[in-house]
Amino acid sequence: MRKPFSIPAFTLDEFKQKAMGEADILSLHPCIIRGFIQSWPAFRKWADFDSLAQMFGSFPVTAGAPQFTTHKNVKMCQVKTDFASYLDYVQNPDRLEELFKDQWVKGSAETLRSMDMPLYSGNLRIVRHSREAAFEDIDPLLPEPLACWNNDIPYFYQTGNHLWLYVSPAGALTPLHQDNNAVIAYLAQLTGHKEAILYSPDDKRHYYNPAVGYLDPHNPNDAEFPTWREAQPWTASLKEGDLLIWGSNWAHHVVTHEQSITISFDVINDSNLDDYVRAEDWRAEFGHFAMANEDMIRSRIKDPQVHQALDNASKEELGATLMRTILRTALAGTLTEQSRAVKERMLAILDQEESALVPEAAQ
Numbered sequence: 001m002r003k004p005f006s007i008p009a010f011t012l013d014e015f016k017q018k019a020m021g022e023a024d025i026l027s028l029h030p031c032i033i034r035g036f037i038q039s040w041p042a043f044r045k046w047a048d049f050d051s052l053a054q055m056f057g058s059f060p061v062t063a064g065a066p067q068f069t070t071h072k073n074v075k076m077c078q079v080k081t082d083f084a085s086y087l088d089y090v091q092n093p094d095r096l097e098e099l100f101k102d103q104w105v106k107g108s109a110e111t112l113r114s115m116d117m118p119l120y121s122g123n124l125r126i127v128r129h130s131r132e133a134a135f136e137d138i139d140p141l142l143p144e145p146l147a148c149w150n151n152d153i154p155y156f157y158q159t160g161n162h163l164w165l166y167v168s169p170a171g172a173l174t175p176l177h178q179d180n181n182a183v184i185a186y187l188a189q190l191t192g193h194k195e196a197i198l199y200s201p202d203d204k205r206h207y208y209n210p211a212v213g214y215l216d217p218h219n220p221n222d223a224e225f226p227t228w229r230e231a232q233p234w235t236a237s238l239k240e241g242d243l244l245i246w247g248s249n250w251a252h253h254v255v256t257h258e259q260s261i262t263i264s265f266d267v268i269n270d271s272n273l274d275d276y277v278r279a280e281d282w283r284a285e286f287g288h289f290a291m292a293n294e295d296m297i298r299s300r301i302k303d304p305q306v307h308q309a310l311d312n313a314s315k316e317e318l319g320a321t322l323m324r325t326i327l328r329t330a331l332a333g334t335l336t337e338q339s340r341a342v343k344e345r346m347l348a349i350l351d352q353e354e355s356a357l358v359p360e361a362a363q
Contacts, residue, residue, distance in 0.1 A: 059083045065078075
């Protein structure tokens with residue numbers, strides 16, 4: 001087994017100098033940045049359970065133990081509830097049966113207690129567009145010199161959850177996984193203590209087996225992952241005020257050691273835009289939205305390709321077709337230089353894919 005590398009920690013100035021000299025720093029290794037999130041209004045406002053209940057208490061959530069599963073043989077307990085009830089549970093775990101009566105999607109209160117693992121709410125969706133007030137509480141979004149192109153991507157916040165609020169009791173588990181859509185991502189620790197293990201996408205063959213799923217770094221199975229010792233782990237102890245950030249497709253496993261409130265955010269910029277455009281997840285989400293709102297799409301968008309895709313395409317194909325039309329429409333108007341460059345780059349990739357699917361005789 002390879003000795004774990006400690007994820008390096010930087011002050012804001014140190015990180016800025018390092019990243020200016022190494023533009024691909026986050027693809028090389030994760031980083032901890034200190035002295036950044038303390039300037040956020042959220043560092044104070046979102047660190048209090050009463051404030052969170054007031055702001056987001058009515059929002060629907062799914063809470064699971066573990067947060068979700070990434071291995072086919074792992075059992076899970078899960079409830080669908082509202083965020084206020086989940087916050088009540090975190091503060092009063094003995095009220096488990098009372099709070100979640102008839103809300104179990106998987107397992108039961110009895111099964112959960114036998115697992116000795118708490119429920120973890122990880123899918124609270126607090127933004128659906130770039131103008132949400134929540135963004136004012138986490139401004140600036142990124143430390144210098146990192147760029148964020150999210151707002152230049154049409155419907156970015158409608159085609160996936162990209163701003164996450166995690167509240168987790170001690171013992172909560174996020175199993176090893178890679179994020180959808182090839183995003184850069186971070187964990188900003190408002191309160192509490194977590195331990196993280198990360199692996200480079202270059203080592204994926206060692207920690208991922210398509211027959212079963214992802215490795216459990218704390219309980220590796222030699223039969224399922226015969227080369228797991230060849231994967232290089234990177235580890236971090238995440239404490240109040242720390243921001244842990246990693247590059248596209250880095251796998252991560254996180255355990256809560258002390259009740260925590262954590263903000264996570266997904267980023268697209270020059271380093272991962274192409275991989276984002278080629279990803280299937282946003283396409284499926286966008287296609288699902290179009291199917292669910294078919295009448296509106298048909299009335300507002302007259303492109304026959306979109307109408308044909310609504311008739312017989314998969315969700316992913318529909319999402320890509322709809323995005324191509326939206327990009328062409330946007331590019332016909334007035335845009336900033338950066339927004340135009342991002343949209344042109346996206347459209348070029350999607351058009352290239354479309355051309356590759358057309359039989360040569362038909363071109």
